[in-house]
Amino acid sequence: MNDLMLDQPILQLKGLEKRFDLDQGFLETVKLRKGKFVREQRSVHAVNNVTLDVARGEALCVVGESGCGKSTVARLVAGLLHPSAGEIHYDGERIDDRSRKSMLPLRKKMQMIFQNPYASLNPRMTIQQALEEPVRHHNPLLSRGEVREKVADVMQSVGVDPLWSGRYPHEFSGGQRQRIAIARALTVDPEFIIADEPISALDVSIQAQVLNLMLDAKEQRGLTYLFITHDLSVVEHFGTKVAVLYLGAVCELAETTTLFANPKHPYTKALLSAVPQLNDDKPNHIRLKGEIPTPINMPSGCPFHTRCPSANNRCMTEKPRPLRQPDGSTVACHAVEENRA
Amino acid sequence: MSSLSTNTNRPSRLARILNSNMAYSFRRNPVAMVSMGVFLLIAIASIFAPLIAPFDPYDPANIDIMNSEFPPVWVDGAEAEFVFGTDDQGRDLWSTILYGTRLSLIIGLCAVGLQAFLGITIGLLAGYIGGRLDSLLMRLADIQLSFSTLMVAIIFLAITQAMFGSETFNQYAVYFLIAVIGIAEWPQYARTVRATVLAEKKKEYVDSARVLGFGPIRIMVRHILPNSLSPIFVISTVQVANAIISEASLSFLGLGMPPSQPSLGSLISSGFDYIFSGSWWITTIPGVVLIVLVLVINLLGDWMRDVLNPKLYKG
Amino acid sequence: MSLLSVRDLTVKFAMRDDTVTALNQISFDLAKGERLGIVGESGAGKSITGFSLMNLISKPGFIDNGQILFDGEDVAQMSDKALRDMRGNRMAMIFQDPMVTLNPVLTIGQQMVETLRAHRKLSKAEAAQIAIVKLREVYIPSPEERMDQYPHELSGGMRQRIIIAMALLLDPQLIIADEPTTALDVTIQADIMELLLELCQSNKVGLILITHDLGVVSQMTERTLVMYAGRIIEAGKTREIINDPQHPYTQGLINALPQQTLPGQKLKQIPGTMPSLTAIPRGCPFSPRCQYAVENCRNTLPEVVQYAGIEVACHEVKRLHNDRLEQSA
Numbered sequence: 003m004n005d006l007m008l009d010q011p012i013l014q015l016k017g018l019e020k021r022f023d024l025d026q027g028f029l030e031t032v033k034l035r036k037g038k039f040v041r042e043q044r045s046v047h048a049v050n051n052v053t054l055d056v057a058r059g060e061a062l063c064v065v066g067e068s069g070c071g072k073s074t075v076a077r078l079v080a081g082l083l084h085p086s087a088g089e090i091h092y093d094g095e096r097i098d099d100r101s102r103k104s105m106l107p108l109r110k111k112m113q114m115i116f117q118n119p120y121a122s123l124n125p126r127m128t129i130q131q132a133l134e135e136p137v138r139h140h141n142p143l144l145s146r147g148e149v150r151e152k153v154a155d156v157m158q159s160v161g162v163d164p165l166w167s168g169r170y171p172h173e174f175s176g177g178q179r180q181r182i183a184i185a186r187a188l189t190v191d192p193e194f195i196i197a198d199e200p201i202s203a204l205d206v207s208i209q210a211q212v213l214n215l216m217l218d219a220k221e222q223r224g225l226t227y228l229f230i231t232h233d234l235s236v237v238e239h240f241g242t243k244v245a246v247l248y249l250g251a252v253c254e255l256a257e258t259t260t261l262f263a264n265p266k267h268p269y270t271k272a273l274l275s276a277v278p279q280l281n282d283d284k285p286n287h288i289r290l291k292g293e294i295p296t297p298i299n300m301p302s303g304c305p306f307h308t309r310c311p312s313a314n315n316r317c318m319t320e321k322p323r324p325l326r327q328p329d330g331s332t333v334a335c336h337a338v339e340e341n342r343a
Numbered sequence: 344m345s346s347l348s349t350n351t352n353r354p355s356r357l358a359r360i361l362n363s364n365m366a367y368s369f370r371r372n373p374v375a376m377v378s379m380g381v382f383l384l385i386a387i388a389s390i391f392a393p394l395i396a397p398f399d400p401y402d403p404a405n406i407d408i409m410n411s412e413f414p415p416v417w418v419d420g421a422e423a424e425f426v427f428g429t430d431d432q433g434r435d436l437w438s439t440i441l442y443g444t445r446l447s448l449i450i451g452l453c454a455v456g457l458q459a460f461l462g463i464t465i466g467l468l469a470g471y472i473g474g475r476l477d478s479l480l481m482r483l484a485d486i487q488l489s490f491s492t493l494m495v496a497i498i499f500l501a502i503t504q505a506m507f508g509s510e511t512f513n514q515y516a517v518y519f520l521i522a523v524i525g526i527a528e529w530p531q532y533a534r535t536v537r538a539t540v541l542a543e544k545k546k547e548y549v550d551s552a553r554v555l556g557f558g559p560i561r562i563m564v565r566h567i568l569p570n571s572l573s574p575i576f577v578i579s580t581v582q583v584a585n586a587i588i589s590e591a592s593l594s595f596l597g598l599g600m601p602p603s604q605p606s607l608g609s610l611i612s613s614g615f616d617y618i619f620s621g622s623w624w625i626t627t628i629p630g631v632v633l634i635v636l637v638l639v640i641n642l643l644g645d646w647m648r649d650v651l652n653p654k655l656y657k658g
Numbered sequence: 659m660s661l662l663s664v665r666d667l668t669v670k671f672a673m674r675d676d677t678v679t680a681l682n683q684i685s686f687d688l689a690k691g692e693r694l695g696i697v698g699e700s701g702a703g704k705s706i707t708g709f710s711l712m713n714l715i716s717k718p719g720f721i722d723n724g725q726i727l728f729d730g731e732d733v734a735q736m737s738d739k740a741l742r743d744m745r746g747n748r749m750a751m752i753f754q755d756p757m758v759t760l761n762p763v764l765t766i767g768q769q770m771v772e773t774l775r776a777h778r779k780l781s782k783a784e785a786a787q788i789a790i791v792k793l794r795e796v797y798i799p800s801p802e803e804r805m806d807q808y809p810h811e812l813s814g815g816m817r818q819r820i821i822i823a824m825a826l827l828l829d830p831q832l833i834i835a836d837e838p839t840t841a842l843d844v845t846i847q848a849d850i851m852e853l854l855l856e857l858c859q860s861n862k863v864g865l866i867l868i869t870h871d872l873g874v875v876s877q878m879t880e881r882t883l884v885m886y887a888g889r890i891i892e893a894g895k896t897r898e899i900i901n902d903p904q905h906p907y908t909q910g911l912i913n914a915l916p917q918q919t920l921p922g923q924k925l926k927q928i929p930g931t932m933p934s935l936t937a938i939p940r941g942c943p944f945s946p947r948c949q950y951a952v953e954n955c956r957n958t959l960p961e962v963v964q965y966a967g968i969e970v971a972c973h974e975v976k977r978l979h980n981d982r983l984e985q986s987a
Contacts, residue, residue, distance in 0.1 A: 067843035080554050102558070109556030122547035126569035135565075136555045175931045186551070205699035206870060210914035210927035217924060232844065239916035239925070258921065276848035278873030280900055280917065287848045293813045294843070367674060 018088035063241030071250035113187035119179035177208035256331030396438035457525025462532020470540025484530035580644030667724035695875035698885035750825035767805030894968035
């Protein structure tokens with residue numbers, strides 16, 4: 003068509019925010035404080051002002067520790083949750099405010115793979131039923147034979163023998179189930195896949211199999227991935243671009259090679275040094291003080307300042323803005339900005 | 344079901360069922376096996392009542408008042424024709440019990456069917472949609488539960504009896520009983536189903552179905568409901584036993600089946616007047632049948648709960 | 659003399675109609691103060707090994723055969739009283755999920771004091787003193803306050819520190835840690851591992867670290883056992899196993915790690931999956947997944963042999979090693 007279309011990112015997150023209210027209903031918000039009744043709404047700030055672009059053909063990895071909001075980002079993009087603020091654009095069109103019906107055409111383009119292959123397949127459906135269902139739903143005009151052919155094709159492409167299609171999920175191992183879950187997402191021929199920790203529930207030798215399968219699918223089908231993970235070695239291997247999340251905010255966004263060669267944000271540095279390596283027997287990681295604060299009591303200023311080795315007074319009061327660095331990465335850190343880190 | 348699956352050398356469906364955990368634990372549990380045997384015996388005998396019973400208790404031509412209050416055959420003064428003796432109207436007790444058990448079972452099963460339909464629908468909606476609808480439906484259930492089943496049933500049946508007159512009432516008594524027992528106990532189902540739906544809703548396969556763009560009704564019926572069946576089975580057994588008891592109690596109080604078309608409850612009730620005049624069998628024998636029937640259903644329910652939901656048992 | 663000496667340990671589980679063998683003739687030794695890693699994927703039997711060392715296998719499992727000599731005594735033959743006396747006192751265990759070990763309705767202090775007083779004749783005040791010292795050893799800030807807190811008031815990393823403090827409470831000779839950091843985040847995991855290593859070294863405590871993570875084993879242990887389908891298939895010095903594994907499975911495990919391949923390239927995967935314990939293949943259990951398997955591998959079970967300083971259960975170890983040498987030359 004035209005160059006404009008090609009240049010446009012496939013997915014854009016603009017100032018995305020998500021809060022979960024802890025106190026639901028009026029009565030729960032009323033609390034006794036110092037002898038007085040006050041109304042107080044506590045909420046979990048899961049995602050705070052996340053702005054990201056995913057270009058076509060890219061594999062953007064979102065990394066972070068538990069509770070950093072990475073899964074929430076995935077679920078927001080997939081439309082399983084509605085953002086509290088901000089916008090999500092797919093192919094230039096806003097999608098976060100759409101109804102289920104008007105999302106339907108988009109469901110064929112955007113699919114999701116989940117973390118736990120033991121829970122992501124309906125235990126009461128045979129593999130055949132589970133795979134046929136989405137094909138039928140999105141292509142009501144296909145004949146029985148065509149549907150079956152499509153299912154057999156997809157099963158073959160993920161390396162599960164179509165002869166097994168009459169079996170139930172519990173008859174398969176974790177790795178095979180994850181293959182089937184991937185197959186289910188691929189039955190509608192999507193162009194964009196959201197993968198929420200797809201290999202973290204699997205064994206080492208199986209992780210490699212599933213990761214290879216996802217790489218194959220990327221090559222053969224020209225897929226774009228939004229890949230959520232906590233495992234940095236997977237990121238280095240799989241991702242073209244990395245966003246590091248801490249307490250719901252992006253602290254560093256860079257090309258994978260740039261990030262691993264030259265991490266800038268103090269949190270990224272600590273995270274990278276904490277990965278156990280095969281070949282040094284002396285653990286020598288950057289020790290962070292304390293632990294991750296809960297997203298209920300968000301620290302003021304930079305979310306990382308409570309644990310940051312190079313935090314100063316400015317970090318405690320002022321939220322750092324994401325700033326573009328000479329090598330193309332974007333870092334939200336006062337210390338990097340002031341050349342202190 | 345597909346041509347692909349038949350090619351593989353898998354055991355047949357029957358073989359798989361026989362080899363399942365449930366069948367295995369059944370074979371290992373003598374109580375469950377005996378209960379099932381007794382239940383099947385009672386059920387089959389009552390289903391085929393018209394074939395087995397020597398007399399038709401509904402046919403006035405068969406009844407002779409001169410035959411009334413014969414004792415069972417093992418008591419002196421019995422008539423060999425009437426194995427369990429006869430009741431005050433001269434009906435053969437054995438035949439009447441067979442027909443009565445059939446009525447009790449039909450009312451119990453249909454009432455539970457109605458409960459299950461209402462309860463599952465309401466529970467699914469409340470659990471899946473949540474929010475205001477959930478609060479509203481669950482408060483309704485709370486209100487319903489705060490009236491005892493029997494109280495609701497007595498009021499309802501007493502009013503309908505007064506409104507329609509006892510002749511019309513007696514004609515449609517079966518339907519009234521099914522309706523009132525069915526409606527009075529739906530919250531049991533609704534609460535259980537809602538709790539399971541809330542647990543299932545969080546699982547990833549439901550998210551996966553939503554991401555694939557399936558509508559809420561499809562997700563509820565095709566995905567969540569089949570995975571919520573175990574607790575439904577478990578409460579169903581208990582509820583059938585309860586419904587049979589409710590029916591018996593109502594009939595005993597004279598608000599259920601009429602004496603011309605007796606269920607186990609009304610049989611016990613009608614015999615109760617004669618218990619002190621020496622005709623103990625009219626009440627006692629149907630009473631024993633009722634107790635055995637309810638007991639085996641409850642024992643089966645216990646076993647099923649152990650197999651399907653071990654956690655519930657511990658907790 | 660070694661602290662722990664396991665000989666031909668076989669653990670079986672009674673199933674509906676027959677038994678399955680979860681551990682098959684495991685033998686290994688652990689010297690005083692030595693740190694040993696047990697690596698394997700789920701279903702390899704590594705956790706069952708940990709449990710059976712403490713004789714904690716419960717029905718339907720049972721120790722079928724073999725000896726577990728701990729300080730000269732056979733754990734498998736001990737009386738219940740002797741076992742209670744040993745557990746926690748001379749041999750302690752750290753589990754994956756700290757909430758399983760900590761009692762949610764008792765404060766940290768109560769639990770630690772109770773544990774101490776169960777094994778030692780101490781007053782409550784004395785026991786509390788020791789507990790506070792131990793909490794300080796695992797770098798818990800303001801331990802006096804923590805003593806009065808309940809487990810749910812603490813973060814995951816803090817809980818795992820307390821578990822470690824509790825394991826060290828009675829100065830055991832051996833700690834068995836079963837995936838102690840799998841439930842924790844990377845940055846916390848690194849902290850906890852460093853702490854565990856430091857404490858084992860300074861107190862001369864033996865450590866058996868059960869994990870699936872080769873990186874963790876590499877940093878923490880001196881010797882490593884690799885398990886597959888209920889058997890030890892490779893054992894030796896950790897460094898040697900990581901640098902030059904002899905068994906094709908260990909090679910496969912290491913090569914499958916994303917770090918071992920250039921970014922964006924396909925990972926070197928091992929085909930297939932670990933067999934279930936009810937259907938362990940004939941011959942070498944790894945043979946159906948092994949790219950080097952020959953006829954002999956499919957028929958006869960390989961004996962454990964010494965090769966290049968490593969104990970390895972593979973028929974073809976010599977040929978494969980020579981092939982590798984040729985290739986690199």
